[in-house]
Amino acid sequence: MKKVRVKPSKFSSAIAGVIGIIFVIFGITQISVMGIFGVVWTLGAAGVTGYHLYNLFSSKGAGVYEIDIHEQQEDFDAKLRKLDKLYQDGIISKEEYEIKKAEILNSKW
Known part of the structure; x- marks a missing residue:
């Protein structure tokens, strides 16, 4: 802050x-x-x-x-890109990706 x-x-x-x-x-x-x-x-x-x-x-x-x-929170697009990179690199599973993606999308609205 x-x-x-x-x-x-x-x-x-x-x-x-x-x-x-x-x-x-x-x-x-x-x-x-x-x-x-x-x-x-x-x-x-x-x-x-x-x-x-x-x-x-x-x-x-x-x-x-x-x-x-309050310091501006991480950009919405950047969060989705990082999540996609984690999935593409095989660090998280498809299920983890979908759950986290839903959380990010719900937090935007």
Whole structure:
């Protein structure tokens, strides 16, 4: 099993970064009018803007959440080919071949 981080796209990070910069500028210019709320606004906008700009310019980026990916199981066709090779090489009997083939076919559907 492998963990994969899910992060915003580069496009959405670019849009959010531009809007964030506008919010930071607004916050800085309005701190004297808005008081403590202006400080909180500006710090919040700066944090969100920094997050999105990091996602935009970093190849790694910051994930929003993680999901577990199960390693992809062996390909259906490959299983049947291996089984056929075992039968053709005489390693398994016709009965064993038919039983295992039925299992593989039933697992596909």
